[in-house]
Amino acid sequence: MAKTMQLRKADSRRISSGRTRVLAAIAAGLVLPLAGGTVVAVASAAPAVHAAPAAAAPAPTQAPSGAVVSSVNWLSDRRVALWVDSPSMATPIQVQMLLARDWNKDPQAVFPSVWMLDGLRATDQESGWTAETDAESWFADKNVNVILPVGGQSSFYSDWADQDNGKNYQWETFLTKELPPILERDWRTNQTRAVAGLSMGGTAAMTLAARNPGFFKFAGSFSGILATTTLGMPQAIAYAMQDAGGFDATAMWGAPTSDAWAQHDPYVLAEKLKGTSLYVSSGSGLTGAYDQPSGIPGVSTNYAGMGLEILARLTSQTFATKLNKLGIPASINYRPSGTHSWPYWQFELKQAWPQMASALGVPADKPACTIAGGFADVHSGNNWLADCLTDSYAVTGGSAQDFRFGRIFSSNLGTFPVAGAIGGVYQGYKAADGILGLPTSGEIGVADGRGRFNSFQNGMIYWTPQTKAHAVRGAILGEWAAQGYEGGPLGYPAADEVQTPSKPGAVQGFEIGAMYYSEANGTHAVQGKIMDKYAGLGFENGALGFPKTSEISVKDGGRFNQFEGGNIYWSPATGAWAIENGPIFDAWKSVGYEGGRLGFVTSDQFPIDGGVQQNFQFGWITVKNGQAQIFP
Incomplete structure (x- = not known):
């Protein structure tokens, strides 16, 4: 990323003149x-822990x-x-x-x-x-x-x-x-x-x-x-x-x-x-x-x-x-x-x-500045930072120095450059004064050749050309790491962590889904078609509430997430459908879930005369007067 992240490539704008015959x-x-x-x-x-702050x-x-x-x-x-x-x-x-x-x-x-x-x-x-x-x-x-x-x-x-x-x-x-x-x-x-x-x-x-x-x-x-x-x-x-x-x-x-x-x-x-x-x-x-x-x-x-x-x-x-x-x-x-x-x-x-x-009333020329000590060592290995703009100065927990294309931070954790879009996100978190703390690495290229990241005391900031730069931290970082970071099922972070709007908790978007955190349920990933279904039901504000598990594999290539209010099941043959906690779910459970005689869910619950019904691959379940009945 380095200098190319700092200097945004000019677009193909036409000059500000009208191309007219007049x-x-x-x-x-x-x-x-x-x-x-x-x-x-x-x-x-x-010539020429847990939502990110604002x-x-x-x-x-x-x-x-x-x-x-x-x-x-x-x-x-x-x-x-x-x-x-x-x-x-x-x-x-x-x-x-x-x-x-x-x-x-x-x-x-x-x-x-x-x-x-x-x-x-x-x-x-x-x-x-x-x-x-x-x-x-x-x-x-x-x-x-x-x-x-x-x-x-x-x-x-x-x-x-x-x-x-x-x-x-x-x-x-x-x-x-x-x-x-x-x-x-x-x-x-x-x-x-x-x-x-x-x-x-x-x-x-x-x-x-x-x-x-x-x-x-x-x-x-x-x-x-x-x-x-x-x-x-x-x-x-x-x-x-x-x-x-x-x-x-x-x-x-x-x-x-x-x-x-x-x-x-x-x-x-x-x-x-x-x-x-x-x-x-x-x-x-x-x-x-x-x-x-x-x-x-x-x-x-x-x-x-x-x-x-x-x-x-x-x-x-x-x-x-x-x-x-x-x-x-x-x-x-x-x-x-x-x-x-x-x-x-x-x-x-x-x-x-x-x-x-x-x-x-400002000087036209830049004042003199010097690059010394650990700053000089790091600068010599990162000459894309170009010339210094300031001398070094104190920041929380250490010191920093500004350069034309980024900053270098020094502390007992080491001396590291932070620049470009990653530097922008870091600044958005108040840099050394914020919750991420001081850097613990320079900018590192990911093995896939697509992404880059800096590590900090309390999190990481990742960047790709497609997703831009976003911080990952706390419990969400812990679960994402456990799933394999960017090599896991979610891919790279594609949004910042934010508070869930109506319930205590946090959510962060990734390329192939999202990671949810709530104090009662922990941190879990929702992705793919299951995420699409969850979105259609109102996310955590719907009947299902927060996820209680990440995606779990079942027979025939199927998968499901458990939520506070039920489950969403998906299989290649049937698609994604929700089954809420209650009599229908209990009846399905009694015959072996998707591995039993009814197979996978094939519809959401819907009303019928005197009750509700939900369909499955090989039958259906109705509930009337609180009593569940399995067909056939």
């Missing part, structure tokens, strides 16, 4: 003046705005996904965070934040900044919390006039009213903020900063459209939005002539950016270091990206001219080449950082 036509009309040298570049791009906190909480954090998922020790139930949008919104360099070392500190906005084709799975760039590893040594809203395709991060395409976009309300109280109260984030984005996100960075004066200290636009109401721009934006998800621009801000368009135009709002540190950049649309040449001089194969970057350049120039007239300082960076694509935005983020850091 934009290509605009590009064709505008590229000649740029190629002819009428625009001068002022900067150039470089996650470590903060626990689900409610903000004064009414927004509720309904779920927390730790992806690594310093990358976490929050699902926030937004009152304004009436749906859960995912927000991922990259936590500050000193988050672990200084648990009392609060940090400034950098809000990174996505492009027109934002997905609901992951921000483009983590999917398409090295932002996660690059921000690792920066002492800021990075806020990554996920989703918002074609939204321009604004409050829309109408719902459209199944979306109720109210992004400005969410970002400026609903989310901040949660970040400030529960996620050690102060009110010193920067915002930056690419394309649509660059437009929104300037718009949000202008519409909410003082909310952001810094606003950065990388290839943003910064004059949205100039001639032809509403139509170009509308066409791109239709191409990127089928959205109707009139649902966003109404007709192009409406006041709402002007109220979201960075050019119109420019005066309200006074006092904000501003950074604006764009390429020229010409083939650059990260483009594939088309064979036509200056023209790459990224035709739509060429067109959109020309629009970004022209509107950025218009915007910059307005700032100059207003006497508002800004860092303006026109690159001599480059299209509308992620490698250039990754480059611009790094160029903007010193100015951003200055506005936030």
Whole structure:
């Protein structure tokens, strides 16, 4: 797992430009003046026992705005996904965070934040900044919390006039009213903020900063459209939005002539950016270091990206001219080449950082740190951890040191690395302060070649590409181990251990079933078709209650589990059926269970005139007036 678990593989997202003939036509009309040298570049791009507790906190909480954090998922020790139930949008919104360099070392500190906005084709799975760039590893040594809203395709991060395409976009309300109280109260984030984005996100960075004066200290636009109401721009934006998800621009801000368009135009709002540190950049649309040449001089194969970057350049120039007239300082960076694509935005983020850091009041450079003693020995054998981010510091029972791609923990139990998704789950259990205790092994590959695990004082965390990372501990770990760990009947853990909702106990899902714990009955596995039947009967809340045994083999390849209220039997010939404790079960028992004259159960119990009946392979049993009768 190691570094590959920490750096999630970028998906096959398309760039945030609309692949439209309209934009290509605009590009064709505008590229000649740029190629002819009428625009001068002022900067150039470089080449290129027993339920597990809730996650470590903060626990689900409610903000004064009414927004509720309904779920927390730790992806690594310093990358976490929050699902926030937004009152304004009436749906859960995912927000991922990259936590500050000193988050672990200084648990009392609060940090400034950098809000990174996505492009027109934002997905609901992951921000483009983590999917398409090295932002996660690059921000690792920066002492800021990075806020990554996920989703918002074609939204321009604004409050829309109408719902459209199944979306109720109210992004400005969410970002400026609903989310901040949660970040400030529960996620050690102060009110010193920067915002930056690419394309649509660059437009929104300037718009949000202008519409909410003082909310952001810094606003950065990388290839943003910064004059949205100039001639032809509403139509170009509308066409791109239709191409990127089928959205109707009139649902966003109404007709192009409406006041709402002007109220979201960075050019119109420019005066309200006074006092904000501003950074604006764009390429020229010409083939650059990260483009594939088309064979036509200056023209790459990224035709739509060429067109959109020309629009970004022209509107950025218009915007910059307005700032100059207003006497508002800004860092303006026109690159001599480059299209509308992620490698250039990754480059611009790094160029903007010193100015951003200055506005936030944090050092731009990582402080010096040293790797010594046992940490140095372990680090030398695990060079995928990369450079240190902190010196070593005390944790409960030992010490720890943070690296770009994980942590090393040292105690009298040994010195071991913990990283990636396993490190995220460990952080969710409060790391050394939590119930798992300190690590007792490094990350170990399982013999099947599929899974990996770390051992801890009070449990283990397993990971596979299919199941992700989950902790197993306590009595559930003991029984799973007795059944052969991942090589046993249940396979790998596929869910976290949770409290059973209505009765005292716990359950944990595995690939091929679940392990149940209750104080009265112990820990037992339910799996396969028997689990399917148990689920259909309401799990532990149904008539059967908790399991009292794991699966037991009987004749003809059959199997059964005993439960508090009865049994579920399965055989290849008959399938899975429940037989509850009571007169029918007692009668069946009296003739030898499945090995007797009736054979296996072939139905659940069902009502008949004056009583109930249950069928078997070779007969049936009825109960009337409390008396059981066997047929034939």
